[in-house]
Amino acid sequence: MSKIEIKNLTFDFDTMASLLFDQANLVIDTQWKLGLIGRNGRGKTTLLQLMLGEHAYSGTIKHQVEFTYFPQKITDKAQLTYECLQELSMFALWEMERELNLLQTDPEILWRPFDSLSGGGQTKVLLALLFVDDQYFPLIDEPTNHLDMTARQQVADYLKAKKSGFIVVSHDRGFVDEVVDHVLSIEKSQLVLYQGNFTTYEEQKEKRDRYEQEQNQKLKKEIGRLQQSAAEKAEWSRGREKDKQGKPTEKGSGAIYDTGAIGARAARTMKRSKAIVSRMEEKAEEKKGLLHDIEDVDSLTINYQPSYHKQLLKVEKLQLSYKEQPLFSPISFEIEQGQRLAIQGANGSGKSSIIQFLLDEFTGVASGKATFAHDLSISYVRQNYEDNTGTLQEFAQAHHLSYEELLNNLHKLGVERKVFANRIEKMSLGQRKRVELAKSLATPAELFIWDEPLNYLDVFNHEQLEAVIQSVQPSMLVVEHEATFLKNIATNMIYL
Template sequence: MSKIEIKNLTFGYDTQETLLFDQANLNFDTQWKLGLIGRNGRGKTTLLKLLQDQLAYTGQILHQLDFLYFPQPIKDKKQLTFYVLQEISDFEQWEIERELNLLQVDPEILWRDFETLSGGEQTKVLLALLFIDDHFFPLIDEPTNHLDIVGRKHVAEYLKKKRQGFIVVSHDRSFVDEVVDHVLSIEKSQLELYQGNFSIYEEQKKIKDEFERAQNEKLKKEVSRLKKTAAEKAEWSRSKEQDKYGKASEKGSGAIYDTGFIGARAARTMKRAKTIEHRMDAQLSEKENLLKDIEYIDPLTMNYQPGHYKRLLTVENLSLSYQDQRLFQRLSFELNQGQRIALTGPNGSGKSSIIRFLLDQFEGDHQGQLLKPKSLKISYVRQNYEDNHGTLLDFSEQQGLNHQEFLNNLHKLGMERDVFHNRIEQMSMGQRKKVELAKSLAQPAELYIWDEPLNYLDVFNQEQLEKLILSVKPAMLLVEHDQAFLEKTATQVITLKK
């Protein structure tokens, strides 16, 4: 067993005013299975880069094992998968086949071109490579993005059985809950360690936050009282100062006063007033320093505008196919106001194809019938949104959005205001996803169609979306692999069968 120790880690990007990490400290065993949690932009991927010594920082990061990052960069995707993997790491064929079997993947996949593999298959072969050699400590960044529900279960079982420790970043709370035994949370430039899985972390964090909120309210009242008292003492001090000069003025007018006594008494009074004032200031400063900077998650808004149609979609005996290859068994369903239907099924079963068909964008063959109002206003969150570009102002004008509402939701989703000046194509994938989502929330719509909305979003964003959907109760069609999210938000689940 070895340790990884972080001492007084300080780091910030030149483009940001605040530090991501400020004298942060951490000590953990390499056998621990750590779930790395934190708001987007708080520094999860940056911390993984710092561990790999890819960024300059102050402080120390001490470790005996070398780090291995997932997903590994691929030089040539046109090669056979076996040779793609050998360019990344040295291994024997039996070793990679052993790991693939544990992941419930047919080892024959090694002899297919890497570029022909599905996103889930690519994820699994790259994960298998992480655990061949136990002289590395794996850093696993968002492994669930391209995995369907079954694939996530396979990977979760695989990671649970590993004796080797790792750090994993994932937006899927159920997945993290199942595979980790410790949670590492990035909270306001500091690293906080919690023992247990994600559910235990949430419970402990809730108790901690509630206690700190209560302490904050108590401290705020105390600060307010001290400020009032300090102001009163300052006013009293000033009045005594004025009395002193007033008495001296009366002496000059010929009045009979013991000026020595008056001067000494005024000096003592002034000294006592200043002492009280300084003590008040010190107490005030001490109390204000105790105030906790608690993470507040602001509620999102949605421009849902239900029309007079009760039934929004009717799909009867739908069949979609490419080159005579049918994607799924015939499908029928109805979607009414207030309903939230989730489409589930393995990768390649046709979920996104159904969405494209509903939006008149499907390029294959179809049979069956679709009925929907001609004037139905639909807001769509796409899986691929790389064509979003330009400034946020230009983008909102092109999309016909209320710019202030658009920016407000972006900020509530955790995008820092200094990022507002960046062009969309220069933003991180998480920030670009928030642009796509905030666009949808600002669009006036009767029906929301969201295709994997949770990719690249943190767990705080997921909670925001859950609360928003349960509060507004919009009509929705969802494609998402996060079971916890669907259990809370969907009113009906339709599972596609190949």
Template sequence: MGNIEFKQVTFGFDNQAQLLFDKANLTIDTSWKLGLIGRNGRGKTTLLNLLQDVYPYQGTITHQVSFNYFPQAIRDASQLTYDVLNEVATVEIWQIEKELQLMQTDDALLWRPFVSLSGGEKTKVLLALLFSDHNHFPLIDEPTNHLDLQARKHIAQYLKDKKQGFILVSHDRSFVNEVVDHVIAIEKQQLMIYQGNFATYEEQKGQRDQYELDQNKKLKTEIGRLKHTASEKAEWSHGREKGKFGNRHVAGSGAIFDRGAIGARAARTMKRSKTLVHQMENKIDSKEQLLKEIETIDMLTMNYQPSYHKTLITVKNLQLAYEKSLFEPISFQLVKGERIAIQGNNGAGKTAIINYLLGTFTGQSVGDVTIPANIRISYVRQNYENNTGTLAEFATAHHLSYEILLNNLHKLGVERHVFNTRIENMSMGQRKRVELAKSLATPAALFIWDEPLNYLDVFNQEQLEQIIQLVQPTMLIVEHDETFLNNIATQVIKLQHE
């Protein structure tokens, strides 16, 4: 299909002090399956918008293809799903049905109102629409947010089998690793290309970062040596300058000095030494300019307050229902320092279990659950739209340290200028980070997190893994990301339908 080429592309938003891209260059082949990687707020979605000419920019972006963006905008979700799709783009029904079958999805949902579909079902029908069009290059922005583990595997295989290229933004490392053959990384306002999947990118970037760290160490040692030498020469020069005003006659020696000759020699020596000092300073400047600004992942803080209870949750033959049972009976114990992950398909009852443990489940239940009285729980919710107000008001309302809240938010990638924005006016990604930062700052013996990774970039996930591995808190987690769970969970419970 051709190439997409960025030449000296510069772009930044007016309300941000720093540019997102600064004279960035990149050439990509449209047959590649590209994963787009970068920290939150560094410009992943903005780059997709630049390709679609949404924003004016400096430099040039050339391409021989037109673009389609996922998720597509929906005007009237109350209509039948097929009618909704036809409003977005004219497409034959057999094409949509074919794509849904490739995703192992029942095409009967085309005849249901779009608003009645689950998040995963909406994702699938919009992807089916995207790939029914073979005349545009797909730009896929966060398709995994509402997909369970099984659905992610289906979509990963679906994208892997596609013959055409695309650009994919996703926070799920396993998903990206399975699907892409090249990675575009946004690094320090530049666009870097890596050949291979996400694991290859991590390995290559790690090697490059280590090389730059080693080079920085050598440069800093050399700069220190040069500064020490320059300081010695400056002191020597100052001493020689004072020497020309020394004594003209030394008593008892018979020696008489020519003040003019001494002054001339001292002046020449001083001039040479100052030149050497100046040269040293130039060398130091040159070396300092070679130092690389290496991005690091800052360690978060987690206010874990271990309980004196050894067992925090005991579940025996628990079964929940809304008229019909959600899953087969389950039993488990959550011991202090363990992290249990609950897995299951969408609608299997994962969040229902959390609601039951928190006393907010409204359906029917059988079985026994024991939780010690007065256990402090910190909860990350899937839905957090009721977080409102300024961050200072929010911290006060939840009895949190304002300083710790802001500190974790900044480490999670929320820019400082956003701190003055009311929570309800923040982006969904920023609001999710507020919910997560609240949980991290809450003193608790038990952390219950319901899909904590939605809207977080892969670097945020690594931050969470690092702090969990360091602190070893007691946790109950619902999450679909395999890599995350493999790194932090001590036990996995899989819900089964009856």
């Protein structure tokens, strides 16, 4: 049994910004199947890179195991997959075939050019490479990208069956729930380790946050009571000091009280007042230690415009084909106001093609028909949004959006205000995805069509979207592989 020991880890890319890690300490057992979670930009991938020695840092990271990382970089994707993998690591053919069989993938995939494989196929062969040699400790960064539900389950089953440990980063709650036995959360001010899966983490995190909020409220009330009591005693003491000076009488002026007794009582009261102030300062200091790691997850807004039409879309016996090869059997469905239809199916089954057909963007052959309600307004989240360019203000004007509403939702989705000055094409992939999503949320629409909206979003964003959809109940057509999200928002599902 070996350990990964992190001591006093301090790191940030920009010394002018707040630190990503500040004197962080952690011990990881290499037998653990550890889920690494946290908001985007919090440093999950960076922590893996630090363990790999890719950045300079302060502190120490001690380990007796050698690390291997997913996804590995393929330099020449036109080569056969087997040759690409051989350039990354030495292995026996039978070892790779064994791992691919465990992933329920035909080893014949090794003899195809790497760039001819689907995203899911590329993911599987690179994952298999991690485990052909058990001398290495796998660091797995977002393995569920490009995987459909079936492939995600295959990968989950594969990782669950492994006796060796690993660290995995994923925003798919159901996937993490299945494969991990420990969770490391990168929170606002610290690293917090939880024993259990994602459900255990959520329960314990909620309890801790609720306890801190309750303690915060108690301390606020206590500080308020102490402030009032200290003020009253100080005021009484000052009043008694005036009494020592005496009050005017009909025959003149002079002291009519026992000034010695008054002075002693005033002194005692003032002393009690100072003691209360001291207690109040202690409570205020105690209060400072609370609420640092409660996430600021604000409610999103969606510009849903309920239609006066009951039925928004009707699809009858639709079948799509490429080169005379049907993508799926004929299907029929309809969407009425307030319904949210989810389309599910394996990669390549035609989910996105249905959306393209509905929006007059399908380039293959179609039979059947689709009928929209008259003048139906639609808001669309695309899988590919590289044509989003310019400043956010220019972008809002070009799409006839409220600039304020666009920025408001972007900030709530976790995009820092300093990023607002950047051109969209210069933003990270996660930030650009949030721009596409914020655009859709701000677009007034009777029907929202979202094609894989959760790519590059963190778990907190998933929950934000679920909350606004459950609250507003918009009409939607959604393609997505994240089962938990669909379970929480869809009213109807069809399978291709």
